[in-house]
Amino acid sequence: MMKRVLPAAATALMLAAFCPAGHAFMEGFIDQEDGHLDVSDWMVNRKGFLPVPIVITEPAVGYGGGLALMFVRNSIRESAEKAKETGHMTPPDVFGIGAAATENGTRAAFAGGMMSFDDDRWRWRGGIARTDVNLEFYGIGGPLGGGTRSIAYTLDGWMSSQQVLRRLGDSNNWLGVRWIFLDLNSKLDIDNPLARLQPDEQSKRNSGLGLTLEHDSRDNIFTPNKGWTGALDATFYDPDWGSDTRFQAYRGHVFAYWPVAKTAVLGTRLDGRAARGQVPFYQLPFVDLRGIPAGRYQDENTAVAEAELRWNVTPRWAAIGFLGVGWAWGRRTDFGESSSAVSKGVGFRYLIARQLGLWVGLDYAKGPEDDVWYIQVGNAWR
Template sequence: MTFAALWLGFSAIQAQAQSTLSSEESGALDLGNSLAHHAALPVPTVITEPAVGYGLGLALLFFSSPESAAKNANVDASASANASDAAPKASAPPNITGIGGFATGTHSYGYGLMHFHTWDDDRIRYFGAVGKVGLHLNYYDASNHSHAYQLDGLALSQRVLFRLGDSPWYVGPSYTYFDARTRFGPVLPNSLQGISSEQRVGKAGLIVDYDTRDNLFFPNYGTYGEVEASLARGALGSSSSFSMLTAKGYKWLPLAPAWVLGMRLDTGFSGGDIPFFAQPYVTLRGVSQAKFQDRNQITTELELRWNVTPRWSVLGFGGAGKAYGRLHDFGEAQTAFGVGTGFRYLIAKKLGLAVGVDVAHGPGQNAFYVQVGSAWR
């Protein structure tokens, strides 16, 4: 579950903000100091994902600074005094706890809890989440005909990564569990004949990460890459056996003092008896989630950002992707595309946390998305 959202009511709060919520930049609204001292960020969410319809949600995000933050701040201040031209060192990301839920007009719902934590000067990274969903979705067959179905289940995700020496490389294990129940209408798609309505996904994997981003939320420079190889087996709680390999890479490249180019490549490959709902799918703004889904997928996207002021930025983006392998081979698979524009406001400078809205056009539809930080997760 993604709690990507815009903090609505922003203008009214800005008018009432106390000095603790302001920065030194002409009293601009900034929640960095407040959030760093264990304050909660309420995140009302407007659900605009075409796959589940329109709806509302609410999340509470709690931020805290890693134990090493104060020490690193003193070291960085000293270093900057002696090397003013050097690129700033990325600080350890904040610890984050989130709780929230949502509901939409299609009677889809979800609620859950997540936590992200670092230890030992960002040498250990942990992420865990647990949630319950009830989603009304569409499955698209080989002829691109949609079949409505309901997906209910309890999901659990755990991962812990360890930094390799002083490098930007991280390695560690992951585990995902999803106890799912699916229910179609009176007619089951031909390609899904014989499937069980109750299926469990239990898979363990190995993750390799590379991270040189200047901040976790809305990077101005740096690279983030991740490769995960995982296996689902009965001993891990899975009702079927399959394998998955996913890889993604994001690059943020400063072109000029006020311009940043973002580049994204995202792939997923699967084999074995993988449930249809667990297959890789194309993720793009403007494209309905899981509409382009198959055994494999590959997606690429570009994003150009103009930092109009130190707080405000506007951006344009466009991308394309394909899902292939079971229903179509690569050459026959339909190409999904999404293009659009958006804006961000840097609401917590110390954290690099920005909020905003993206508007996108995709195959036969338009959509808008409220965002916290980058759209790339």
């Protein structure tokens, strides 16, 4: 990796030293306040078409990457100026297309965006993707048995998510409706007795209509220092609006942040998910923690509790420590009988955009079976 980074850095330094235009370009990425590398000016003032590299470190699909082309209709500075009139910080309208692939053969192409309307009383978020994802099925509510650790499967088809949100009065609360549509060919050996799946648990088409109630009082959407965000979601899949089977999916989560000292911020996360009815196996909740591959611990119910401490060692550099625990239960065990999956790790952050409060960095997480590296941009929780 270093062999790829060093020539690029050397080229940039030579360009700055010998080419006046290159020097002016580099100056745009130096903070005039402290002389450190900073992309605030580029992010705050830039609009139009922007290339965005994609880095994938999810252990369920392996390392990979891609490229997206993003169109920003109004800059963050323009949004901040408008906020003086409305009293609310409205995110820029953003649209993008892109593609990515990973080392295990997973591929995806996507398009989507987000927009605000009527002085940020309404918001839309949406996207559509064509995917060919290679994953592992570890069983529902426990190991597969027979010495088999997992069964490989593929999800090949289309995914779409569309959501409209309405601000409640002048508050930080939002009420929204969503439509999720999946048309996926799930290639898994259903005749394998270890899979223990019924035919309706491998349904191809899922169409769900849902409601969401959201709150967001964080001081920063990128790397918060105080405040909290949370949501209650319920999505109903039914043949009446295009689903092969009838089931329901629920989620409730809270991410809260406290400045416990002048240079330290404590973040806490509580996240619960559930599914009922004729649920396709790939739609069942799973324990979502750093260090644990997606889908590794899966059942009708999951719960996660996680804490993260960020210590700002200097104004630009911070150290991270995190600890999380998750449970999956429902199919064959009660909550009290389920075993916990613990994940812990450390990392570092660099304040790459001081004006926006955006930190980036690297996390090392150790789960029950895997050690994983993650590249983080902003907050790790989604």
